Amino acid sequence: MNRIQLGNAVFEGLNDVYVFGADADTTTLVDTGTAASETREALSTGLADLGVELADIDQILLTHWHEDHAGFASEIQDESDAVVRVHTADAPLVAGDTDAWEAMEGRQRALLDEWGVPEEPREELLGFLDGYDGLSGRARVESFEGGERFSTPEGDLEALHLPGHAAGLSGFVFEGADGRELLSGDALLPHYTPNVGGADVRVERPLAKYLDTLVRIIDGEFVRAWPGHRDVIEDPAGRARDIAAHHRERTENVLDVLREDGPADAWTVSSHLFGELSHIHILHGPGEAYAHLDHLSAHDVVESTDDGYRLVESDPDLDELFPDISE
CATH class of the missing domain: 1.10.10 (Arc Repressor Mutant, subunit A)
Incomplete structure (x- = not known):
């Protein structure tokens, strides 16, 4: 596995894209970054350093629907005809389904009312959200459920559903040299506590679901976790406990x-x-x-x-x- 880090001034900074099979006949990406010109340049450069072009990508596994993780998937797919896979709960959003997006945006507006957000900050937020409409595209997706396995030249990746931050957020488990490792997406981050409640307003009982996710990570006994942002987490269970303590x-x-x-x-x-x-x-x-x-x-x-x-x-x-x- 190789990691490419992409700059990200809009969201949490330093998006991680993971590459499997760079020196083999088939290549898999986990996450893609946003559909921004600087992302294309940085990802293309990172892949070229591994001897891979965008057109060589065969499979894209997405941890969740957020633009800084899934936004560039459709452009890569257009260039390479790669299969794009994402959890069933997030598939309609990655596919650009109009009804799904309108339902979520309607839910956002209703919750802004319910939460008591005043008019001025609400208008600032809506203007900000409109400003990054161009950071995602419409991919042709194949959906999966937790427990499904995906083949790479370096071994299988097993989907682990980790909802809370997003409804369909999924990690991918693989066997490393010294034990089980987890590509955790935004379910587990090294410096930030992943937002729950606002990051995906479709999630019912968001904190309860996220606490269950933290338990699932602890029970997984992973030797390390590779997050969606920044650097590797050498003690995933310890980090999960710290985040749970933070929420308490x-x-x-x-x-x-x-x-x-x-x-x-x-x-x-x-x-x-x-x-x-x-x-x-x-x-x-x-x-x-x-x-x-x-x-x-x-x-x-x-x-x-x-x-x-x-x-x-x-x-x-x-x-x-x-x-x-x-x-």
């Missing part, structure tokens, strides 16, 4: 906001948590607050009222809300 702490922070200033909507809570928000974070900030409020609501700790979320139980046992993932 954030849940306590949300409770503090409601104790001091509640009832409150998701926008108000996010303002206390993150301060002033801009660009994509106008979606991600209240989305993350909402994910935590939703989790608390599902456990009857808060309830949603016309005035916002109200505390029902001021001192809940958080052990009941989070999985036991101690070593």
Whole structure:
């Protein structure tokens, strides 16, 4: 396996594309970066260093639908006739299905209302989102489910469904020289905690699903994880535990906001948590607050009222809300 890192000024920076079979008859890419001219140049250069051209790509496996992971897939497919594969839940978006995109955008608008996002930041967000419409294309996709295996000259890659950040987010498991390794996409990142709640508004119970994903990663006993951004993670289970602990702490922070200033909507809570928000974070900030409020609501700790979320139980046992993932 080889890794090519692509610059990314719009999202989380330094997208990773993984190449299998660079010196063989068939070549597989995992993720592609955005459909931007600088992406084409950087990816083409990185592949050329491996003796591969875009036209040589036979298979593209996508971790999820976000533009910085799937956006360039359609252009590569047009040049190479590569098979593009993505989880069933994300396939309509990667394929550019109009109904799927309109449904998601409608859900976004409804949630911006529900979260209490004021008009000015809402307009800033919508303008930002319109500005990167050109970062994705329409690929002809073949969908898969978790557990399916895909052949490469360096061994099979097994899809592992890891929802939360996105509905169809999937990692790919392979056997490395010293044990099982995971291409984790944005399910596990080395520096950031992947956004839940705003990054894919189609996900129901986003925090609960993501906590289940972290458990799945811990139980996988991977010796290392290769993320969708930045550098390799040498202790995936430890990183997953750190992220779960972060979410537990954030849940306590949300409770503090409601104790001091509640009832409150998701926008108000996010303002206390993150301060002033801009660009994509106008979606991600209240989305993350909402994910935590939703989790608390599902456990009857808060309830949603016309005035916002109200505390029902001021001192809940958080052990009941989070999985036991101690070593």
